[in-house]
Structures are given as C-alpha cells and as structure tokens.
Amino acid sequence: MSHRLPERDKPWMMRTYAGHSTAAKSNELYRSNLAKGQTGLSIAFDLPTQTGYDPDDELARGEVGKVGVPVAHAGDMAALLDGIPLDRMNTSMTINATAAWLLALYVVTAESQGVEQAQLSGTTQNDIIKEFLARGTYAFPPGPSMRLIADMIAYTVEEIPKWNPINICSYHLQEAGATPVQEIAYAMSNAIAVLDAARERVPADRMSAVFARISFFVNAGVRFVEEHAKLRAMAVLWEQLGRERYGVTDEKALRFRYGVQVNSLGLTESQPENNVQRIVLEALAVTLGRDARARAIQLPAWNEALGLPRPWDQQWSLRIQQVLAFETDLLEYPDIFEGSKVMEGLVGELLEGARAEMAVVAEHGGAVKGVDYMKAALVDSHRERIRRIEDGEQIVVGLNRFTESEASPLVEGVDGGIMTVDPAGEAQQIEAVRAWRSGRDQAATDAALAELARVAASEGENIMPATIAAARAGVTTGEWSRTLREVFGEFRAPTGVGDAAASLNGSADLAALRDEVDRVSEALGRRLKILVGKPGLDGHSNGAEQIAVRARDVGMDVVYEGIRLTPEQIATSALHEGVHVVGLSILSGSHLELIPAVVTQLRERGVDVPVVVGGIIPDADVQPLKAAGVAAVYTPKDFDITRIMQDIVRLVAERGGVSTAA
Amino acid sequence: MTQLDGSALAARLRAGDRTAAPDVLNLVESRTPAARVQADALLRGVSPAALGAEAGGHVVGVTGPPGAGKSTLLSELVRAWRAAGRTVAVLAVDPSSRRTGGALLGDRARIAYDPRDDGVFIRSTAAADRLGGLAPSTRAAATALAAAFDVVVVETVGVGQSETDIAELADTVAVVVQPGSGDTLQFLKSGIMEIPDVLVVTKADLGDIALRARRDLSAALRSVGERETAVLAVSSVAPATGIDELIAALDAHLAHTxxxxxxxxxxxxxxxxxxxxxxxxxxxxxxxxxxxxxxxxxxxxxxxxxxxxxxxxxxxxxxx
Structure with missing residues (x-):
C-alpha cells in the first residue's frame, strides 16, 4: 500500500451546535453559518422543548430560548428551517425524550417544502440511557422510552432510510467524569440495549440494515493520543458486536460511524484563551488516523465555561475545522497509525478494560437495569478526577498551575465576551404558542391526540405515524408529551450519589473540616444539614452531585433530590427537612429568573438560612444574585470543593450564632 | 439560635396546626440539654393525659429490603390518602452509612407531592448505627405528629431485624417485598422475622412472578399458623394497581387492633x-x-x- 492516497479524502461534515431565542433568530444564524462554509446543521433545542413542555408551562419558566431554540409546533419548525432545502441538508438534532416528536415536525416541514421523507438525511440523538446517566432531559420511564427508540428505528429504516434514528452517546459520559474504559464500555452496553429492543420490532432480515443506521456521538479530551486509541477500540468492539451478536456480515454495515463534539469538561473559565489550543488538540484526536476518523465534527467555543457563545466565537471554532481540513495535509494519507506499537498497545489495553466492564454491566442486567450501577460508577470517577485536580496531580494550565495572568482582552468588551439572551423573548414565545393554539382546528387536534394516546397504550403499534399525524394537526410539544406522560407515567432517574462510596481519605484540610463540621453540629444541637437543589429544567447534575457527595464526606447530612425542581418544591423540601443551608446549581443560564424565585419562596416559608449558588454564572450576574439574598456564588474557576465546603460551614456557623473556629 | 418552645409546639399540634411539623422535628432531633428539656415538654403536651385520649393519627410502619419499591409505593399511597382527604406525615429513616459522620438522604426524591399542599409533610433522617434501626428522634416525632396528622408513616429499610423496632412504635406494620425475594420467605418460616400486620408484594406489573410470590408468602404464613396477615400485590408503575386495597387493609388492621x-x-x-x-x-x-x-x-x-x-x-x- 502506498503511503499516499491516490486522491485527497473529502472532509468530514462540519457543524456548529447552535440555536437560541426564537425560531426566526436561529434561522438567521443557521443561514449565516452555512454561508461561512458550514456543511451541516446541528440544532440546539431549549430545555422545555427537550423535556416536552410548552413555553407557557410552569416548569418552562426562565428556560425558554436559553440553551437552544424553542420549537413548540410545526409552525416553529417551518420558521426554523425556512429557506434551507431539506432534500440537500444533513441535520443533526440534539433531541432525546421528545425525538419522535421533533422528527415528526421535521418530516411535516419537509412535506411543506415538497420534499418526501425518504429524501431526508440527518440524525436524531435519541439516546435515553445517557439522559438517565448524565444529561437529564428524560421524560418517560425506561421501558416506554426504549419502546419509542425502537419504534423510531423500525420506522426510519423503512421510510427514511438515510436517517440515523439514534446516536449512541459516549460524549456525555465523559462530561460526567467517565474514564476512557467506562466511556467505551457504557456506550457499547447502551448500544446492545438499543439493538436488542429494535430486534423485537423489526424482521430478522432487516437487522443488518438497522445495524448500519446506528451511529455514535463521542467525546475527545485533551489526552489526544489515548483518545484516538479509544475510537479505534470502539470500532473493533462495534464490528465484533455486529458479527457475533446480530449476525451482520455486510462489511459496510459493520463500519463504526461517529460524530463528535470535543470535550467541554476540560475547558476553563480562568485564562479562557487556552481553551482554543485544547479544542485544536482534541480535534486531532478524532481526525488524525483515517481508520477511526469522525464523519461529522462540531467544536465547542473557547468561552463555554463563561456563558453562551456569540456567533463570532462559533465562527472561530468552525475556522479551526476548516484550517485542519483544507490547510493541513491530514487528508492526503492512509491511516498514519497502522503498525504503530504504541497505538496497538493502547487499543489493546482499552479493549481489555472495556470488555471487563461490559461484563459487569451485563451482570447488572444490561444497560437499562444497570443505570443505577453505571451512574454511581460515574459519580465516583468524577470525584476522583476532581480530587486529582485539587491535589495538583492532574495539571490544568491556568487553573491549578501557571495561574499568573495578564488581563484577557477577550473578555473586556461590554458584553463580557459572551452572548446574553433577551429575557423578553420568553413572554413573546408564551404569547405565540397561545396564539397558535387558538388559531388551529381544535377538533382535529383533539382527534389526533386521542389517536396518539390509543397507539401509545397499544404496545404492538408504532408511535411514528400517529405522531406525524399529530404534527400535521397542529399539536404542540407540550401536548404530545403530556399525552404520553399520561399513558407511560413519569420517572425520576437515580441520582447516583446515594451509592457513591463514602470516602474517609483526603487531605489534612479535609480532616480539619470534618472536625469543624462535628464541632458546629454539636453547637447547633443536630448534624449540619444541607439541601442541594437543581431548580429548572437543566439536567446537568454533575456539579450538584459532586457537591452532595463531598458534603456527605465532610460529615454533613445531605438532602439531594435530583434535577428538575420548581422553586416551590425546593423551598418546601428545605422547610420540611430543617436544613441549615441551601446550595443551588444551575448551568442553563436561567439563574437570574430561578435563583431569586427560590430565595423568595424560602423566605415566604420562614426559612432564613444562607443560600449559595454554583454554575456557569457570568461576572455581571453575581451582584444581582447577591442583591437577591444569595450569600455566595461559585463558578467553574472555583475548582476546589473543599474550600467551598469551608465557606458553607462558616456561613452556617455565623447564621446559627456559633463561634467560628479558633 | 433561639430555643424552640416544646409546650408551645405541643399546643399547636393539639390545635391541629400541621405547620408546626418542621419545628417539631428540629426540636426532637436536637441533642443540646436545653432542647432535651423542651422535647420532654413537647411529649408531655401530646400525651394521652394532655389530649384526653390516645393521639388520633394512624402510625403506619413501612419496612422492607432496599430496592423493594417502598418509596415509589409511598408516593402512590400519599397520593391516594390525600385524594381521600387524609393528611400524611412521612418520616423516612434512610439507611445511608454514617461512616464519615454525614449521610445522603435521597428518599424524598421518589415521593411525589404538591409543594403547596400543607397536608403532606416529609422528613428524612439518617438511621442509627445498625441497619433498620430507628433514629432516636423518630419515636418522639411519630408520637408528636400523630396528634395533628391523620396518618404518620415511618419508613425503614431492612428485613428480619428492623421489624422489632418498628413494631414497638407503629400501630400497623406493613412489610414490603418484591417478587423473587426468597429471604423473606425463609425468615417467615424460620421465625426469625416478626409476623407483619400487612405483607405487600410490589411490582405486580411483572405478572406471574408477582402472583407466585404472593401465593408463596400466603402459604408460608399459613404454615406458621398465621391467618390474620393480609397479603397484597401492588404495582406503582402507571397505571398503579392495588393501592386502594392496601389502604383498606391498613384501615382494617387498625379497626381490629x-x-x-x-x-x-x-x-x-x-x-x-x-x-x-x-x-x-x-x-x-x-x-x-x-x-x-x-x-x-x-x-x-x-x-x-x-x-x-x-x-x-x-x-x-x-x-x-
């Protein structure tokens, strides 16, 4: 084989994960991104759309149009894709619990453009197990959720053959702290659960076609050599799985296909310009070797740990891809790691570890039943990662080493280097969805929802035709979801923290803190008790979980109820539980709406305890939060959790009239 | 911190003021000498002598092994009790390890309730050192809250050991097991375990296996000469089943006690x-x-x- 390719490879598909405020504004953004050379779309939906609530739902408060675009009905989807020819576009939708619904809206929008569903290509993320494990935008219990996924696979493989009905996501597992071995093992176990469910709903001779349509969505961290090996290991396991478990023989169907968004967990708020080189190196992890190169890439922006990226920040990330693809010689060679001892050794190590861990998941009954086990294992891994950073074992430049810095001109502008979403947008969306409801044929809507409920309750029927009919009839996202919630029931995923092993190890600081907690608890009369709460729809619970586990490890009683709570629920829990302090975590940008609401609810109930807040909180928002009664605000640069705990104990001691430590 | 007044809290409970519940718990959990004096005053204030009768609330113990589905069952029970207009306090004794001194109390997460409804009160407490043991404050709390709530549930974890503690405290003890839990069967037959007042088999949605478990448990009870204990199958998966029957069984037990x-x-x-x-x-x-x-x-x-x-x-x- 020659060391050169006869012909330069075509670049991967280039996307930017984007969407905010309204369908019209996002459409504008998509068009300008495409004009800049982006080759595919990646739609970010807001949290109400992802979790199945209309903009006027109580739970949607503060979240409408924040982390993505609100799509409440077919009219919104048409506005979002206006002027974009869907027969030629490849669209990735980050949508899970409500994936069947958003795909239906996409199909109906294509219809209105005169495009048949069979011509559509793209991806619905649709991976619910990782929502239970890491991301938190689930809506229904595990059983019905897996049925919806299988229904979509069975439907698309016949009717929308170029569609990837599901992206098995290892991405979010790494964000939740997974080691490379865990990332591989849990993603593959997840794939097995999905394929086993699909096998129940498609004829045996179609399994090869199904297998060929399953793609992955992975992560790449800054240890880019090992990260590349991880992808090669996944390709080996995938092919083996196809051959041995599902009898697939078609070589093309056995290929491991993946898209990627590189790591956000490792991006820092301190010296944020360093994130650019991190992103570049991570992009190499998924492009260097031709045998395991990504099919589609989207890169985060340098300022993600600060707030929402602006169009210019996203352009910078797109340009990184373009330089890599068009200026370097990367695409001119066959696989550059063939015969590499290092790569072979790394892949071997990872395969061995992943197979062992997959066996453990299988012993727990597979990925669906093993969610509790995997969740607790991830919380433990993440805790270990934080400990290494706190102890300086793992170096993060600008965070725990080389922290001396000049002022960054990048964050000096009037906007602080981030985008802010106009809070007035929410009111407009509320009005818009009400106008939509009053303007439609209500009888047709009711009939479509009745049919949807009937199909949902009938185990053997595919949900897609009734869902597409509902989209045509003008049903809204909240109505579709509510109908299914009524049939399927609701669900709360495990928090993982209860099963995380108690740790008595740690630094001298930790031991001293434990003594201080004991001392303050004795003076207060009962053990220091903290409520850790996540208000709103944000499902990114890693931070809250780590705070909960550490609080327990320093000797506090911890009440943690998981994600998606209203301010009223949090305040009521704080009252009932008699906590001494409330810690709130929020990453979706809705802190200015939700945190003051929690404080108000607490005070209304006579709960006068300190409230501390952690999350992605821009500098400019810290003062307003403090004015609303918040005692302390922590952001990603406060990586030392022990220090946060010291603050909390001091706040409780002061409020309780306990003398501070000698 | 200002010291809570036990007599005043007792007066509020006697008057049916359920908003006293958080402070009642704060007081009985507190170990300072001043708080102990007030806690004694609280208990005297809700004693049969002070009330003129035994407190009216039904104290129900709900116990069973981890993972049996107690919390999800409680969620359904709370919903049904509220729908029937009965007020409920839940004292969830969490089995979390106290190795580090602290504990993670996650149980209330699985009990759904309306935060605006003051007819529901839920409090989590870390267990005493041994599995299933009651926290020292739980007995006092249950006694006090029974003066103001229609139902007081004490939820504990364990099988074979915890029934003794809970049986000393509750008017009615319901043991919750899931299908396929052979331990309970063995414990019943061998007399290790106290005979529960009501035995609940969860996950009835599993079908045959749940029915078989129910049959086996009934047979085991008969084999030790016990014919009073009701054995029920419930499912907390939508649509929940067996909940009304369970409530009827709990009420029937109370009526015969x-x-x-x-x-x-x-x-x-x-x-x-x-x-x-x-x-x-x-x-x-x-x-x-x-x-x-x-x-x-x-x-x-x-x-x-x-x-x-x-x-x-x-x-x-x-x-x-």
Missing part, C-alpha cells in the same frame, strides 16, 4: 430504649437488669408519657 394497648407498649419500649441510649448497660444493671426494668414499666399508669417513664427509671437508679 387495640390501639391504646399498642401505644402503651410503644411508650414503655421507647422509654426503655431512651433510657438505655442515655445510661447504657451500666444503667440497666443499676435497675436490676432489663427484665426488672420492663416489670417496673408494666406496673406504671398506662397513660404515662415517655419522659415521665424515663424520669421514673432514672429516679430508681439513684435510689437503688
């Missing part, structure tokens, strides 16, 4: 437990041993409240 006698027994057992927690084995020896202490307690006025009983025991160690 001499509540006053059970409460008297509970107060005496609590007094002995509190005394032992405070004075240890040495204290017991000073009383002439556990059996002697029990004999003394049995001879006291049935309406006597726990602090008075403990005080009586303490006086005897001094005079002995």
């Amino acid at each position: 001499d509540v006053a006698a059970r409460r008297v027994r509970a107060r005496r057992a609590t007094a002995l437990a509190d005394f032992t927690a405070e004075h240890g084995e040495r204290g017991l020896r000073a009383l002439g041993g556990r059996r002697e202490a029990q004999r003394w307690l049995a001879a006291q006025n049935p309406a006597c409240d726990v602090p008075s009983l403990v005080g009586g025991l303490e006086a005897r160690t001094v005079s002995a």
Whole structure:
C-alpha cells in the first residue's frame, strides 16, 4: 500500500451546535453559518422543548430560548428551517425524550417544502440511557422510552432510510467524569440495549440494515493520543458486536460511524484563551488516523465555561475545522497509525478494560437495569478526577498551575465576551404558542391526540405515524408529551450519589473540616444539614452531585433530590427537612429568573438560612444574585470543593450564632 | 439560635396546626440539654393525659429490603390518602452509612407531592448505627405528629431485624417485598422475622412472578399458623394497581387492633430504649437488669408519657 492516497479524502461534515431565542433568530444564524462554509446543521433545542413542555408551562419558566431554540409546533419548525432545502441538508438534532416528536415536525416541514421523507438525511440523538446517566432531559420511564427508540428505528429504516434514528452517546459520559474504559464500555452496553429492543420490532432480515443506521456521538479530551486509541477500540468492539451478536456480515454495515463534539469538561473559565489550543488538540484526536476518523465534527467555543457563545466565537471554532481540513495535509494519507506499537498497545489495553466492564454491566442486567450501577460508577470517577485536580496531580494550565495572568482582552468588551439572551423573548414565545393554539382546528387536534394516546397504550403499534399525524394537526410539544406522560407515567432517574462510596481519605484540610463540621453540629444541637437543589429544567447534575457527595464526606447530612425542581418544591423540601443551608446549581443560564424565585419562596416559608449558588454564572450576574439574598456564588474557576465546603460551614456557623473556629 | 418552645409546639399540634411539623422535628432531633428539656415538654403536651385520649393519627410502619419499591409505593399511597382527604406525615429513616459522620438522604426524591399542599409533610433522617434501626428522634416525632396528622408513616429499610423496632412504635406494620425475594420467605418460616400486620408484594406489573410470590408468602404464613396477615400485590408503575386495597387493609388492621394497648407498649419500649441510649448497660444493671426494668414499666399508669417513664427509671437508679 502506498503511503499516499491516490486522491485527497473529502472532509468530514462540519457543524456548529447552535440555536437560541426564537425560531426566526436561529434561522438567521443557521443561514449565516452555512454561508461561512458550514456543511451541516446541528440544532440546539431549549430545555422545555427537550423535556416536552410548552413555553407557557410552569416548569418552562426562565428556560425558554436559553440553551437552544424553542420549537413548540410545526409552525416553529417551518420558521426554523425556512429557506434551507431539506432534500440537500444533513441535520443533526440534539433531541432525546421528545425525538419522535421533533422528527415528526421535521418530516411535516419537509412535506411543506415538497420534499418526501425518504429524501431526508440527518440524525436524531435519541439516546435515553445517557439522559438517565448524565444529561437529564428524560421524560418517560425506561421501558416506554426504549419502546419509542425502537419504534423510531423500525420506522426510519423503512421510510427514511438515510436517517440515523439514534446516536449512541459516549460524549456525555465523559462530561460526567467517565474514564476512557467506562466511556467505551457504557456506550457499547447502551448500544446492545438499543439493538436488542429494535430486534423485537423489526424482521430478522432487516437487522443488518438497522445495524448500519446506528451511529455514535463521542467525546475527545485533551489526552489526544489515548483518545484516538479509544475510537479505534470502539470500532473493533462495534464490528465484533455486529458479527457475533446480530449476525451482520455486510462489511459496510459493520463500519463504526461517529460524530463528535470535543470535550467541554476540560475547558476553563480562568485564562479562557487556552481553551482554543485544547479544542485544536482534541480535534486531532478524532481526525488524525483515517481508520477511526469522525464523519461529522462540531467544536465547542473557547468561552463555554463563561456563558453562551456569540456567533463570532462559533465562527472561530468552525475556522479551526476548516484550517485542519483544507490547510493541513491530514487528508492526503492512509491511516498514519497502522503498525504503530504504541497505538496497538493502547487499543489493546482499552479493549481489555472495556470488555471487563461490559461484563459487569451485563451482570447488572444490561444497560437499562444497570443505570443505577453505571451512574454511581460515574459519580465516583468524577470525584476522583476532581480530587486529582485539587491535589495538583492532574495539571490544568491556568487553573491549578501557571495561574499568573495578564488581563484577557477577550473578555473586556461590554458584553463580557459572551452572548446574553433577551429575557423578553420568553413572554413573546408564551404569547405565540397561545396564539397558535387558538388559531388551529381544535377538533382535529383533539382527534389526533386521542389517536396518539390509543397507539401509545397499544404496545404492538408504532408511535411514528400517529405522531406525524399529530404534527400535521397542529399539536404542540407540550401536548404530545403530556399525552404520553399520561399513558407511560413519569420517572425520576437515580441520582447516583446515594451509592457513591463514602470516602474517609483526603487531605489534612479535609480532616480539619470534618472536625469543624462535628464541632458546629454539636453547637447547633443536630448534624449540619444541607439541601442541594437543581431548580429548572437543566439536567446537568454533575456539579450538584459532586457537591452532595463531598458534603456527605465532610460529615454533613445531605438532602439531594435530583434535577428538575420548581422553586416551590425546593423551598418546601428545605422547610420540611430543617436544613441549615441551601446550595443551588444551575448551568442553563436561567439563574437570574430561578435563583431569586427560590430565595423568595424560602423566605415566604420562614426559612432564613444562607443560600449559595454554583454554575456557569457570568461576572455581571453575581451582584444581582447577591442583591437577591444569595450569600455566595461559585463558578467553574472555583475548582476546589473543599474550600467551598469551608465557606458553607462558616456561613452556617455565623447564621446559627456559633463561634467560628479558633 | 433561639430555643424552640416544646409546650408551645405541643399546643399547636393539639390545635391541629400541621405547620408546626418542621419545628417539631428540629426540636426532637436536637441533642443540646436545653432542647432535651423542651422535647420532654413537647411529649408531655401530646400525651394521652394532655389530649384526653390516645393521639388520633394512624402510625403506619413501612419496612422492607432496599430496592423493594417502598418509596415509589409511598408516593402512590400519599397520593391516594390525600385524594381521600387524609393528611400524611412521612418520616423516612434512610439507611445511608454514617461512616464519615454525614449521610445522603435521597428518599424524598421518589415521593411525589404538591409543594403547596400543607397536608403532606416529609422528613428524612439518617438511621442509627445498625441497619433498620430507628433514629432516636423518630419515636418522639411519630408520637408528636400523630396528634395533628391523620396518618404518620415511618419508613425503614431492612428485613428480619428492623421489624422489632418498628413494631414497638407503629400501630400497623406493613412489610414490603418484591417478587423473587426468597429471604423473606425463609425468615417467615424460620421465625426469625416478626409476623407483619400487612405483607405487600410490589411490582405486580411483572405478572406471574408477582402472583407466585404472593401465593408463596400466603402459604408460608399459613404454615406458621398465621391467618390474620393480609397479603397484597401492588404495582406503582402507571397505571398503579392495588393501592386502594392496601389502604383498606391498613384501615382494617387498625379497626381490629387495640390501639391504646399498642401505644402503651410503644411508650414503655421507647422509654426503655431512651433510657438505655442515655445510661447504657451500666444503667440497666443499676435497675436490676432489663427484665426488672420492663416489670417496673408494666406496673406504671398506662397513660404515662415517655419522659415521665424515663424520669421514673432514672429516679430508681439513684435510689437503688
């Protein structure tokens, strides 16, 4: 084989994960991104759309149009894709619990453009197990959720053959702290659960076609050599799985296909310009070797740990891809790691570890039943990662080493280097969805929802035709979801923290803190008790979980109820539980709406305890939060959790009239 | 911190003021000497003497092994009780390890309720050192809240050991097991476990396996000559089934129980437990041993409240 390719490879598909405020504004953004050379779309939906609530739902408060675009009905989807020819576009939708619904809206929008569903290509993320494990935008219990996924696979493989009905996501597992071995093992176990469910709903001779349509969505961290090996290991396991478990023989169907968004967990708020080189190196992890190169890439922006990226920040990330693809010689060679001892050794190590861990998941009954086990294992891994950073074992430049810095001109502008979403947008969306409801044929809507409920309750029927009919009839996202919630029931995923092993190890600081907690608890009369709460729809619970586990490890009683709570629920829990302090975590940008609401609810109930807040909180928002009664605000640069705990104990001691430590 | 006033809290409970519940718990959990004095005042204020009768609330113990589905079942029970207009307090005793001194209390997460509804109160407490053991404050809390809530649930984790504790406290004990849990069957047959008042098999949605479990448990109960215990199958998966039947079974048990006698027994057992927690084995020896202490307690006025009983025991160690 020659060391050169006869012909330069075509670049991967280039996307930017984007969407905010309204369908019209996002459409504008998509068009300008495409004009800049982006080759595919990646739609970010807001949290109400992802979790199945209309903009006027109580739970949607503060979240409408924040982390993505609100799509409440077919009219919104048409506005979002206006002027974009869907027969030629490849669209990735980050949508899970409500994936069947958003795909239906996409199909109906294509219809209105005169495009048949069979011509559509793209991806619905649709991976619910990782929502239970890491991301938190689930809506229904595990059983019905897996049925919806299988229904979509069975439907698309016949009717929308170029569609990837599901992206098995290892991405979010790494964000939740997974080691490379865990990332591989849990993603593959997840794939097995999905394929086993699909096998129940498609004829045996179609399994090869199904297998060929399953793609992955992975992560790449800054240890880019090992990260590349991880992808090669996944390709080996995938092919083996196809051959041995599902009898697939078609070589093309056995290929491991993946898209990627590189790591956000490792991006820092301190010296944020360093994130650019991190992103570049991570992009190499998924492009260097031709045998395991990504099919589609989207890169985060340098300022993600600060707030929402602006169009210019996203352009910078797109340009990184373009330089890599068009200026370097990367695409001119066959696989550059063939015969590499290092790569072979790394892949071997990872395969061995992943197979062992997959066996453990299988012993727990597979990925669906093993969610509790995997969740607790991830919380433990993440805790270990934080400990290494706190102890300086793992170096993060600008965070725990080389922290001396000049002022960054990048964050000096009037906007602080981030985008802010106009809070007035929410009111407009509320009005818009009400106008939509009053303007439609209500009888047709009711009939479509009745049919949807009937199909949902009938185990053997595919949900897609009734869902597409509902989209045509003008049903809204909240109505579709509510109908299914009524049939399927609701669900709360495990928090993982209860099963995380108690740790008595740690630094001298930790031991001293434990003594201080004991001392303050004795003076207060009962053990220091903290409520850790996540208000709103944000499902990114890693931070809250780590705070909960550490609080327990320093000797506090911890009440943690998981994600998606209203301010009223949090305040009521704080009252009932008699906590001494409330810690709130929020990453979706809705802190200015939700945190003051929690404080108000607490005070209304006579709960006068300190409230501390952690999350992605821009500098400019810290003062307003403090004015609303918040005692302390922590952001990603406060990586030392022990220090946060010291603050909390001091706040409780002061409020309780306990003398501070000698 | 200002010291909570036990007599005032008792007065609020006697008047049916359920918003006193958080402070009642804050007080009985507190270990400072001043708080202990107030907690005693609280218990005297809700004693049969103060109320003129035994407290009206039905104290229901719900216990079973981890993972049996207790919390999701409780969620359905709370919903059904509220729908019937009955107020509910849940005292969830969490089995979390106290290795580091702290504990993660996650149980209330699985109980759905309307935060605006003051007819529901949920409090989590870390368990005592042994699995299934009651936190010292739980007995006092259940006694106090029974004066203001229609139902007081005490939820504990364990199988085979915890029933004793909970049986001393509750008017009705429901043991919750999931299908395929052979332990319970063995424990019942071998007499390791106290016979529950109601036995609940969860996950009835699993079908045959749940039905078989129910049959096996009924047979095991008959084999030890026990015919009173109701055995029910419930499912908390939508649409939930068996919940109304379970509530009927709990009510039926209460109707056939001499509540006053059970409460008297509970107060005496609590007094002995509190005394032992405070004075240890040495204290017991000073009383002439556990059996002697029990004999003394049995001879006291049935309406006597726990602090008075403990005080009586303490006086005897001094005079002995």
